[in-house]
Amino acid sequence: MMNAVIAANAVSLTFQTADGPVHALKDVDLTVGQGDFVSFIGPSGCGKTTFLRTIAALEMPTAGELMVNGMTPDEARKARAYGYVFQAPGLYPWRTIAGNISLPLEIMGFSKPDRAKRVDRVLELVDLEGFGGRFPWQLSGGMQQRASIARALAFDADILLMDEPFGALDEIVRDRLNEALLELWRKTGKTIGFVTHSIPEAVYLSTRIVVMSPRPGRITRVIDSTLPAERPLDIRDSPEFIRLAHEVREALREGHGDDA
């Protein structure tokens, strides 16, 4: 295994609620290597988003050990280890696309010329050259989400954490963005953690697929992809793809138990 970018050792997270404790995560063990594209898939309540949030230090594990780039998640965040892409683009309507991408850079104290250079570079990376001066409402939903990916890339984090980033988009746009994301991943060599509830999306994108199941939230299976690095969209009709998708579906069914 290459050096571990994310290392989880028996990570548990229990929320105390009025109805008693909720085990969002229980004994999660996972190592993610440099440059991996890891998808987290599972039914709602399986803790996939919660796990991504603990990596980002947006939630604190109640037990176990979690290291990001050899640091605690909190330190890693301060060291700008990751960019986080949420379900909605969350662009500010009063800022242009360039202004939105520049926002985290301003917060982190990058100089003005440096900001402009970085904005141009990431706009090109997500194929939005020339859209920097537009306002969010002038862009389609897919373009807005691409702008939000550009914003997460602008400060050169090695890790990209994405929480169902394309969940609200239609199938056609989604296909295109999946293709573009793979291209971007190959070009930049980032480590990507990707939460989804779509089996084809997980299989198409990932080098590793982490299947999770609820009550308590846990990892039931980790499937290494046997697909080649080069993946045109029609690879989804290949027998290998269908076999993998079937394997993921089986793993989901096993984990689901009797509460399907």
Added chain:
Amino acid sequence: MKNAIPILTVLLALVVIWYLAAIGMNSAWVRDQAARAGTELTTTELVKQTLTLERPVLPAPHQVAAGLWDGVAGQKITSKRSLVWHGWVTLSATLTGFAIGSLAGILLAVGIVHSRTMDQSVMPWAVASQTVPILAIAPMVIVVFASAGITGLLPKAIIAAWLSFFPVLVGMVKGLRTPDAMQLDQMKSWSASGGQVFWRLRLPSSMPYLFASLKVGIAAALVGTIVGELPAGASAGLGARLLSGSYYGQTVQIWAALFAAAALAAVLVVAIGRIEGVTLRRMGLVR
């Protein structure tokens, strides 16, 4: 133009009702006078007289319009009989009070949003302050300030601020809390400081709420100023004009001052509405 037709229809109906009411309410006095003089009145004469009395119970619209016109255009604007002069006295106190009140409302809202202690301690007092009848408080404010040698604009502005801070406070607390969990998480993921979250996210997000509450606030400030001009024999301002009109039975003067106050309120609210429109459109918050 299509929008104008219903508005004009309602206006016309109001004017008709007003004329009928003026004739009805003033006729007793006119009949009394005629009986005392021992003359018979035809209906036409009765109607004519009810609409031209010097001190009618209810002045007719054209009398109010004439009074308003005389007050605005018929006097030198430095004259004590000029509605422009009185209007300016009221307006200056209103704007001062509105500025103080809005600033206080915004600052308190910022405190409430950032501090749990302030959230629990300030809000009940703010609500309580608004349940006290302003008519009872206003004379005391005037008297207390006067005993300290402060008269004129400032005491009235304080009363105006008293009424206008509350809508701004409530609106801004709501506005500063509009950013959702995702937007706040986003900021957290960039390790943003509290100040950065405030200036870059909370404050811009609150603008629609700020403007909505400013419109309520400025109308309230005008009411507060006029109330502040009523007690203690104030000699200037639309409130004083209302009061002296009622002392001397000058109903036309009262109504003219009332309409002047209403027009002033409308102008102020529309002005804030314009600023709101431009600002929010520039910020992309309305389209």
